Amino acid sequence: MKIVIKYDNFEELGYILSNPDYLSMNGRNYGWLCGYENEKLCYIIPFVEKKKWIFRYMQVQSSTIILNGSKQSEKEFLNLAIDKLRQIGKIDFISQPKTNAVFDIYPDNAIYCNFGSYIVDLSINEEELFRNIHMKHRNVIKRAIANGVVIKFGYEVFDDAYDTILDTLYRNNMSMIDKNKLLEFISTNRKSCLIGCSYLDDIPQSAAIILYDNYKGYYFWGGTSENVSLGANNLLHWEIIKKLKSLGVQYYDFVGARIHTNNDRLLGIQRFKSRFGALLQYGYLWKYPIKRWKFDLFNMLYNFKMGKKDIIDEEKNNINI
Structure with a gap:
């Protein structure tokens, strides 16, 4: 070789x-x-x-x-x-x-x-994808819809999404990629970026920026408001799953899962990811x-x-x- x-x-x-x-x-x-x-x-x-x-x-x-x-x-x-x-x-x-x-x-x-990653197989139909979601996730998704949570996608929600993610990372002593660098990338690769934000009464509740190709969508950046409405983030990711499937993407990768951790925050994040019917891919x-x-x-x-x-x-x- x-x-x-x-x-x-x-x-x-x-x-x-x-x-x-x-x-x-x-x-x-x-x-x-x-x-x-x-x-x-x-x-x-x-x-x-x-x-x-x-x-x-x-x-x-x-x-x-x-x-x-x-x-x-x-x-x-x-x-x-x-x-x-x-x-x-x-x-x-x-x-x-x-x-x-x-x-x-x-x-x-x-x-x-x-190490690992939770991955959703998007090849199955939408009804089966929803059935695979944990009952608690399904319930709060329905409740968020009933409460008037709205999901918006597109370049126009970038500022709300970025600020929501930045605030989340700041609360957790983590850094975010430079806004101008990310904007420059998105401006020339719009067909590879999915920007989503959930709103209640026009106030951002949660956000995600996904990079994708025909094979996978990668949940690289995400966050929630400090007082996020119940189910808003669950609904956002369900809509992301449907959107990626409609675009012909094969898998949704929630990106990163620790195999050995006792950290309650990390365990909570990983539980959230796994309940979307995602399977844990093991590796190194x-x-x-x-x-x-x-x-x-x-x-x-x-x-x-x-x-x-x-x-x-x-x-x-x-x-x-």
Whole structure:
């Protein structure tokens, strides 16, 4: 297998997570790890390169996109890609990926944790999709409709959606992607973005920004008002499910689920996701120390500055690896 690292320009593959506009939104320097067999492109991992302090590192933006290869050879591709990066010597380490990048396998000697994502199969009919939703979710969806909650989609609700999400993340000491960067991406990729907001008496209650392609819709950003009306967010996601299905999308990915956690807030979020008839896809998050001393030093500085570990190290500690 031949490994090629491509930068800046690449053929259009139809996957939103490998789209150059999406990658440039997440980092100035971006590219694709590519695996070829018999001159045929078989494997792709989109990435961004970042520089912080004295460190230069890579963050992958998606799990392996398999075009013409096999699941059985994915580990070989990952190992060879690591070897290629080590030979070039430009990258100090591969950091924890984005939480949508749930891999089926990890390279040899990687530092990894079990992770997952709740995913709704949109191939079944709408009646069955609704039946699969937990009874409590169905009940509050009906109540929200009866109470006059309205769902709106489109570019015109962007400001309300962004502000609602930003406020939610602020309450939880989390950051949000820059508004101008997101607007720039949406302006050129409107057919890949679904912006939704629930309202009661014209007051925003909950919001979601979904990026999608023909394969998956990804719930990347979402939030609720501090005093959200009962069922408003449930109704929003039910309408998102119907909307994505009507657009021909195959799956709705709620993005990210911890396998080992006792955090009540996280457990509540994951319970909310699972009750939409979503199945938990099990896999791994992984990172890789190409230059070990720099990797260890970065982790020490990061943990000190942030006051916490990354998800991989937290999950490892939760199961005492």
